[in-house]
Amino acid sequence: MKKPSLLSVIFFLFVKSIFATFWLPSVLSDNMVLQQSSESTIWGWTSNASETIKVTGSWNNDTVSTVAYQGVWSLQLPTPEAGGPYKISIIGHETITLKNVLVGEVWICSGQSNMERTPVNGLVNAEEEIANANYPGIRFFMIPRHKSDNPQDDTPGYWTECTPASFKKFSSVGYFFGRELHQKLDVPVGLIYSNWGGTPVEVWIEKQRIENDPDLKKAAQIVMDKPFKWWPSDPGATYNSMIHPIVKHNIAGVIWYQGESNTANAMSYYKSFPLLIRSWREEWKKDFPFYYVQIAPFDYRGNNVNAAIVRDAQLNTLKVPKTGMAVINDIGNLKDIHPKNKQDVGHRLALWALAKTYGVKDLVFSGPIYKSMEVQGRKAIIHFKYAETGLMKKGKELTDFTVAGEDKVFHPAKAVIKGNSIEVSSKEVKSPVAVRFAFTDVAEPNLFNKAGLPASAFRTDNYKIKQ
Numbered sequence: 001m002k003k004p005s006l007l008s009v010i011f012f013l014f015v016k017s018i019f020a021t022f023w024l025p026s027v028l029s030d031n032m033v034l035q036q037s038s039e040s041t042i043w044g045w046t047s048n049a050s051e052t053i054k055v056t057g058s059w060n061n062d063t064v065s066t067v068a069y070q071g072v073w074s075l076q077l078p079t080p081e082a083g084g085p086y087k088i089s090i091i092g093h094e095t096i097t098l099k100n101v102l103v104g105e106v107w108i109c110s111g112q113s114n115m116e117r118t119p120v121n122g123l124v125n126a127e128e129e130i131a132n133a134n135y136p137g138i139r140f141f142m143i144p145r146h147k148s149d150n151p152q153d154d155t156p157g158y159w160t161e162c163t164p165a166s167f168k169k170f171s172s173v174g175y176f177f178g179r180e181l182h183q184k185l186d187v188p189v190g191l192i193y194s195n196w197g198g199t200p201v202e203v204w205i206e207k208q209r210i211e212n213d214p215d216l217k218k219a220a221q222i223v224m225d226k227p228f229k230w231w232p233s234d235p236g237a238t239y240n241s242m243i244h245p246i247v248k249h250n251i252a253g254v255i256w257y258q259g260e261s262n263t264a265n266a267m268s269y270y271k272s273f274p275l276l277i278r279s280w281r282e283e284w285k286k287d288f289p290f291y292y293v294q295i296a297p298f299d300y301r302g303n304n305v306n307a308a309i310v311r312d313a314q315l316n317t318l319k320v321p322k323t324g325m326a327v328i329n330d331i332g333n334l335k336d337i338h339p340k341n342k343q344d345v346g347h348r349l350a351l352w353a354l355a356k357t358y359g360v361k362d363l364v365f366s367g368p369i370y371k372s373m374e375v376q377g378r379k380a381i382i383h384f385k386y387a388e389t390g391l392m393k394k395g396k397e398l399t400d401f402t403v404a405g406e407d408k409v410f411h412p413a414k415a416v417i418k419g420n421s422i423e424v425s426s427k428e429v430k431s432p433v434a435v436r437f438a439f440t441d442v443a444e445p446n447l448f449n450k451a452g453l454p455a456s457a458f459r460t461d462n463y464k465i466k467q
Contacts, residue, residue: 021046021047021048021093021094022044022045022046022047022092022093022094022096023044023045023046023096024042024043024044024090024096025043025044025153025154025155025245025246025248026154026155026156026157026158026245027141027155027157027159027192027245027246027249028042028043028044028098028249029098029158029159030098030099030100030101030159031099031100031101031139031159031160031161032098032101032102032139032141032159032190033101033102033103033104033105033106033139033159033188033189033190034077034079034101034102034103034104034106034190034250035079035103035104035105035106035250035251035252036079036080036081036082036083036103036104036105036187037079037080037081038078038079038250039076039077039078039079039250040076040077040078040079040249040250041074041075041076041077041248041249041250042055042064042074042075042076042077042088042090043072043073043074043075043248044073044074044090045071045072045073046068046071046073046092046093047071048068048071048092048093049068049069049070049071050067050068050069050070051067051068051092051093052065052066052067052068052092053065053066053067053068053073053075053090053091053092054089054090054091054092055075055077055088055089055090055091056088056089056091057077057079057086057087057088058086058087058088058089059079059080059083059084059086059103060080062078064076064077064078068092074248079103080103081103082102082103082104082105082187082188083102083103083104083188084100084101084102084103084104084188085099085100085101085102086101086102086103087099087101088101100161102137102139102188102190103188104137104187104188104189104190105181105185105187105188105189105190105252106189106190106191106192106249106250106251106252107174107177107178107181107189107190107191107192107251107252107253107254107255107353108191108192108194108246108251108253108254108255109171109173109174109177109178109191109192109193109194109195109254109255110192110194110195110204110243110254110255110256110258111195111256111257111258111293112195112196112197112198112199112231112257112258112259112260112261113195113197113198113260113337113338114173114257114258114260114293114295114337114338114339114345115171115173115174115195115255115256115257115258115293116171116193116195116196116197117171117172117173117197117338117342118167118168118169118170118171118172119167119168119172119175120168121172121338122338122340123172123340123342124340124341124342124343125343129167129172129343130164130167130168131164132164133162133163133164133166133167133175134162134163134164135161135162135179135182136161136162137162137182137187137188137189138161138162138175138178138179138182138188138189138190138191139159139160139161139162139188139189139190139191140159140160140161140162140166140167140170140190140191140193141157141158141159141190141191141192141193142157142158142160142169142170142193143155143156143157143192143193143194143242143246144156144157145196145242146241146242147203147232147234147237147238147240147241147242148237148240148241149234149236149237149240150240151206151239151240151244152240152241152244152245153245154245155241155242155245155246159190162175170191170193171191171193171195172342172343172346173255173257173293173342173345173346173349174191174193174255174346175191175346176342176343176345176346176347176350177191177255177346177347177349177350177353178191178346179346180346180347180350180354181350181353181354181358184350184354184360185354185358192246192249192251194238194242194243194246196231196232196238196242197231198229198230198231198261199231199232199233199238199258199261200220200223200233200261200262200264200265201258201259201261201262201269201272201273201276202216202219202220202223202233202234202235202236202272203232203233203234203235203236203237203238203239204238204239204243204258204276205235205236205239205272205275205276205279206235206236206239206244206279206283207234207235207236207239207240208236209275209279210235210236210272211235213271213275215268215271216268216271216272216275219265219267219268219272220233220235220265220268222264222265223261223262223264223265226264243280243283244283247283247284250286251284251286251288252288252289252357253288253289253290253291253353253357254280254288254289254290254291255291255292255293255349255353256290256291256292256293257292257293257345258292259273259294259295259307259310259311259314260295260298260307260310260337262310263300263306263307263309263310263441264306266306266307266309266310266313267309267465269309269310269313269314270312270313270316273313273314273317274317274320277290277317277320277323278320287321287322288322289322289323289324289352289353289356289357290320290322290323290324291323291324291325291326291349291352291353292314292317292323292324292325292326292349293325293326293328293345293348293349294311294314294315294325294326294327294328294329294456294457295307295310295311295314296328296329296331296332296333296339297329297332297334297441297442297443297444298332298333298334298336298337298441298442299334299335299441299442300441304440304441304442305439305440305441305465306441307441308438308439308440308441308443308457309465311456311457312439312457312458312459315369315370315456315457315458318369322356324349324352324353324356324365324366325352325366325456326345326348326349326351326352327348327366327367327453327454327455327456328344328345328348328454329438329443329444329445329454329456329457330394330444330445330446330448330454331344331345332444334442334444348453351363351364351365351366352365352366364386364389364449364451364453365386366385366386366453367386367448367449367451367453367454367455367456368384368385368386368387368391368447368448368449368453368455368456369384369385369386369455369456369458370382370384370385370437370456370458370460371383371384371385373435373460375431375432375433378425378429378430378431378432379423379424379425379432380403380423380424380425380432380435380460381418381421381422381423381424382421382422382423382424382435382437382460383420383421384420384421384422384449384455386449386453387420387421387449388420389420389449389450389451390417390419390420390449390450391417391419391420391421391422391447391448391449391450391455392417392447392448392449392450393417393446393447393448394446394448395446397414397415398415398416398417398422398445398446398447399445399446400437400438400439400440400443400444400445400446400457401413401414401415401422401424401435401436401437402426402435402436402437402439403424403425403426403429403432403434403435403436404429404432404433404434404435404436404461405429405430405431405432405433406431406433408433408434408461408463410434410436411426411428411429412426413425413426413429413435414426415447422447433461434459434460434461434463435459435460436458436459436460436461437455437457437458437459438455438457438458439457439458439459443457445457
């Protein structure tokens with residue numbers, strides 16, 4: 001089936017809004033997935049300003065009704081445990097029947113190009129992965145790239161079953177994440193594709209939230225002024241068009257892969273990224289889990305710590321409740337900002353979801369995360385979370401550790417594994433004060449836990465860094 005062009009979809013929505021007298025947003029359509037065991041919002045518009053709307057799900061044939069107000073209506077439809085396919089009937093002065101509807105787990109897959117990229121854009125073992133992508137229980141909702149100056153009530157978009165043809169146009173990371181959930185949980189999975197390569201975090205946040213913060217407003221101007229860009233950079237531009245129209249659709253959570261474009265204003269990411277998470281949760285009125293990817297090492301040239309700052313901001317964002325971070329510093333490519341191993345990226349995101357959202361037991365879901373430091377003479381002892389069964393290195397010596405004394409000058413350090421901790425020292429530093437690990441743009445460290453998951457870059461200091 002040929003994918004409709006963005007222009008044709010927009011024209012269809014335009015015509016529908018003029019001539020149709022009863023219609024739904026695009027996210028409520030055939031082939032969709034509703035969140036299981038929840039109150040799912042069903043909403044739409046009618047030309048009859050105050051008519052009664054009735055909605056029935058075929059899983060129990062119970063009917064829920066409401067009365068439109070000035071042509072706008074919305075109601076809560078209780079959904080069962082995972083299953084389907086079902087039909088949903090929406091009856092006003094006309095009847096709309098939604099077919100091939102599944103009930104399961106719904107996740108948003110959002111960010112910039114590394115989440116956006118499809119298997120035909122570069123993927124390890126792409127031909128075989130595409131050929132095997134036959135999963136009727138996985139559904140994709142595709143939102144095309146578009147922006148808006150104001151929040152929109154609807155968006156172009158369409159639901160489709162996962163087939164080799166539809167996977168070719170979908171996020172590789174999102175697919176591998178959803179496939180693992182589908183296989184391990186044995187439930188339908190709906191994946192909402194809302195991405196735009198090159199976009200900074202500010203465009204995904206409501207404009208007013210950026211402008212109300214002087215620091216973020218100033219930082220946003222930096223990416224807005226950046227030359228040679230083919231993507232929106234105005235605060236709120238994609239939030240308005242690609243997120244706001246779907247905030248009524250109940251979801252299980254969000255996976256996110258973005259940050260490379262914020263190396264231009266990296267220090268602001270400590271504030272802007274947690275704001276994104278908080279603002280989306282407020283818009284959905286739901287404290288959903290938010291799992292994200294720590295950006296991979298890449299040779300940006302010039303200043304060699306801006307990406308390290310972004311990674312550190314991502315690490316710090318783990319302080320936000322119900323968040324998790326997939327570390328990929330072992331599967332990047334210093335010459336390619338779009339590393340092709342998306343399988344492990346999706347898998348590592350899925351580990352967080354399986355363990356923390358779905359309660360799968362005895363699952364190691366994270367690599368080592370810095371917890372604390374203590375000083376013993378000339379040695380700094382680094383303690384980690386998620387290293388209970390021990391640490392390991394790939395190579396003869398641990399790499400990418402530096403240590404500083406009171407002068408704040410960092411020197412290359414010797415690092416030795418001691419059980420589930422690391423001893424760090426340098427002949428140049430008599431009294432350690434701070435330790436950094438993999439704190440450069442291009443660091444490809446070799447520290448892992450015994451489950452083979454890599455340790456996140458970190459720093460124990462909070463020194464001001466000049467960009």
